[in-house]
Amino acid sequence: QSALTQPPSASGSPGQSVTISCTGTSGDIGGYNYVSWYQQQPGKVPKLMIYEVNSRPSGVSNRFSGSKSGNTASLTISGLQAEDEADYYCSSYAGSNNYVVFGGGTKLTVL
């Protein structure tokens, strides 16, 4: 059982926007601004998409954005494209003992 809770699936049509949630506690998401999101396309290595809640690494499309409210973080993908179909994992710093915890992943389907 993962420390952070994500919906197992999400979907949207090309061009639409979709938001994936990630719920934790005050000991992780709610306590720190260190939420990250990773995209894992089928058979590939996870790729960093968002760090520190809403920062994008160089090269990541600005269609990807992150936010946080209380104990819940969100990843929004706008202008959905077929290539966005993947599993998405959230993670958060959870204090010095637990360090980083992950969500169980959300499978995004582009209809």
Added chain:
Amino acid sequence: QVQLQEPGPGLVKPSETLSLTCTVSSGSIKNYYWSWIRQPPGKGLEWIGYIYYSGNTNYNPSLKSRVTISVDTSRSQFSLKLSSVTAADTAVYYCVRDRGVWQYYFDYWAQGTLVTVSS
């Protein structure tokens, strides 16, 4: 562009020790944290532990009693040992660059190596 390389797939017998080594190239191992993350087949990600280039370590509490991570800066390598493995340790193991303290995200990942625990 930092590159991380792990060896090929492995098979480990139950109760034995899993050993993996990651080589860092096209970048320095110094001044960074380096983590191991695993992903059981069809499941999510789990952080195993990190090592700072100076040798400081931190392990996932659920694995702490079985995990040792070490670093060899002269070879630009860091290693994972996981003892007393069971079938539950079957997973793809990734070595990653960890941005560490005050950042807490993983920006470069190796291709991953599937380790199967089976007799």
